[in-house]
Amino acid sequence: xxxxxxxxxxxxxxxxxxxxxxxxxxxxxxxxxxxxxxxxxxxxxxxxxxxxxxxxxxxxxxxxxxxxxxxxxxxxxxxxxxxxxxxxxxxxxxxxxxxxxxxxxxxxxxxxxxxxxxxxxxxxxxxxxxxxxxxxxxxxxxxxxxxxxxxxxxxxxxxxxxxxxxxxxxxxxxxxxxxxxxxxxxxxxxxxxxxxxxxxxxxxxxxxxxxxxxxxxxxxxxxxxxxxxxxxxxxxxxxxxxxxxxxxxxxxxxxxxxxxxxxxxxxxxxxxxxxxxxxxxxxxxxxxxxxxxxxxxxxxxxxxxxxxxxxxxxxxxxxxxxxxxxxxxxxxxxxxxxxxxxxxxxxxxxxxxxxxx
Ligand SMILES: Cc1cc2nc3c(=O)[nH]c(=O)nc-3n(C[C@H](O)[C@H](O)[C@H](O)COP(=O)(O)OP(=O)(O)OC[C@H]3O[C@@H](n4cnc5c(N)ncnc54)[C@H](O)[C@@H]3O)c2cc1C
Ligand SMILES: NC(=O)c1ccc[n+]([C@@H]2O[C@H](COP(=O)([O-])OP(=O)(O)OC[C@H]3O[C@@H](n4cnc5c(N)ncnc54)[C@H](OP(=O)(O)O)[C@@H]3O)[C@@H](O)[C@H]2O)c1
Numbered sequence: 491x492x493x494x495x496x497x498x499x500x501x502x503x504x505x506x507x508x509x510x511x512x513x514x515x516x517x518x519x520x521x522x523x524x525x526x527x528x529x530x531x532x533x534x535x536x537x538x539x540x541x542x543x544x545x546x547x548x549x550x551x552x553x554x555x556x557x558x559x560x561x562x563x564x565x566x567x568x569x570x571x572x573x574x575x576x577x578x579x580x581x582x583x584x585x586x587x588x589x590x591x592x593x594x595x596x597x598x599x600x601x602x603x604x605x606x607x608x609x610x611x612x613x614x615x616x617x618x619x620x621x622x623x624x625x626x627x628x629x630x631x632x633x634x635x636x637x638x639x640x641x642x643x644x645x646x647x648x649x650x651x652x653x654x655x656x657x658x659x660x661x662x663x664x665x666x667x668x669x670x671x672x673x674x675x676x677x678x679x680x681x682x683x684x685x686x687x688x689x690x691x692x693x694x695x696x697x698x699x700x701x702x703x704x705x706x707x708x709x710x711x712x713x714x715x716x717x718x719x720x721x722x723x724x725x726x727x728x729x730x731x732x733x734x735x736x737x738x739x740x741x742x743x744x745x746x747x748x749x750x751x752x753x754x755x756x757x758x759x760x761x762x763x764x765x766x767x768x769x770x771x772x773x774x775x776x777x778x779x780x781x782x783x784x785x786x787x788x789x790x791x792x793x794x795x796x797x798x799x800x801x802x803x804x805x806x807x808x809x810x811x812x813x814x815x816x817x818x819x820x821x822x823x824x825x826x827x828x829x830x831x832x833x834x835x836x837x838x839x840x841x842x843x844x845x846x847x
Pocket of ligand 1: 530578579580607608609610639640641642643654655656657658659660662668669670671672673711712714846847
């Protein structure tokens with residue numbers, strides 16, 4: 491479906507080390523949107539024009555040649571590279587195929603391929619393997635279709651939908667790189683139209699009973715779904731407790747949506763716990779706040795609270811899982827295996843819900 495941008499806000503300071511945006515979209519004809527807090531919005535992006543130009547040059551193509559793609563049918567090479575094929579990231583499957591079919595590359599196994607692919611794009615591949623560039627138009631058959639990117643919905647409304655995202659920008663091999671979808675979203679202005687879709691996420695949902703207390707843990711853009719949860723929860727007059735543990739880098743530059751969070755706190759609707767990792771010599775993370783609130787959190791857990799975790803799969807999620815399991819061991823006199831089993835069972839029962847990436 492098409493959605494139209496109605497607002498785009500840069501939430502981080504210009505001097506911050508990262509750029510995080512909150513973008514608001516609506517149906518172009520104002521039709522009702524059908525999603526629930528906790529669902530995702532998928533975005534079909536357009537590849538960076540300059541990268542397409544460099545690839546055409548490297549493949550010795552003008553761009554007006556035509557190719558036939560499985561989904562899009564017959565399109566020009568420029569359109570294929572611009573709209574339909576994955577070029578800002580390198581799929582390790584290409585490396586596997588190169589090794590099997592052309593005996594190129596010396597990766598020992600799949601994890602070596604994943605490690606090689608991280609940070610590289612298709613232009614890097616053509617630079618490091620000029621044999622691939624000499625294939626010209628045939629090389630396009632090696633590229634994966636441009637996948638829609640997932641964003642956790644940061645709102646709860648049938649008129650608009652919001653997404654909170656970090657513009658992925660980094661330097662690798664002496665080139666400045668930009669992730670396709672996050673920078674496409676960041677470049678949009680009011681009135682622009684995008685191709686997007688709603689995807690249900692039944693594993694990350696508010697409890698049916700609004701009286702059930704909820705405890706939310708998020709870091710960075712992991713805050714996103716909790717904005718939607720809170721928009722929904724504040725509509726209940728006598729709803730249950732809402733606790734949010736949120737971590738970011740610096741209060742001055744990256745306190746994402748803090749005005750809104752503090753307004754909910756001042757209205758008595760949210761208990762807010764903030765950790766800024768880079769505002770003092772020692773790292774201060776969400777799990778440190780969690781440990782400080784152990785007594786209250788354990789009380790809420792026993793009272794039936796639902797626990798939500800959103801953010802980094804590599805860092806935040808394992809740290810919180812480890813600490814909860816430690817609490818299970820200490821509070822319930824379990825051994826490590828039983829604590830892990832209880833964690834799994836709590837996830838199955840949706841007492842603990844994760845949206846991590
Ligand atoms: C379920 C789910 C929910 C998500 N929700 C959100 C959300 O709410 N907000 C949000 O911002 N994102 C979210 N994401 C991530 C989002 O889908 C995209 O992956 C992200 O925006 C990057 O996409 P991109 O197209 O901009 O970058 P791509 O073009 O896909 O580039 C990403 C690639 O760049 C490379 N790379 C990235 N950073 C570095 C680095 N520092 N150093 C070296 N290489 C690097 C890696 O190879 C990486 O694979 C979610 C993902 C999932 C799966
Ligand atoms: N692959 C991709 O292209 C891509 C793109 C977008 C997002 N993502 C994922 O989305 C996440 C969100 O990115 P983000 O910049 O918004 O947030 P982030 O990198 O997760 O950082 C947010 C906060 O979490 C802190 N943190 C670091 N390690 C932690 C740990 N072990 N436990 C708890 N907190 C920890 C950070 O501290 P310090 O940094 O000061 O240590 C920072 O204060 C990323 O980590 C990544 O997993 C991936």
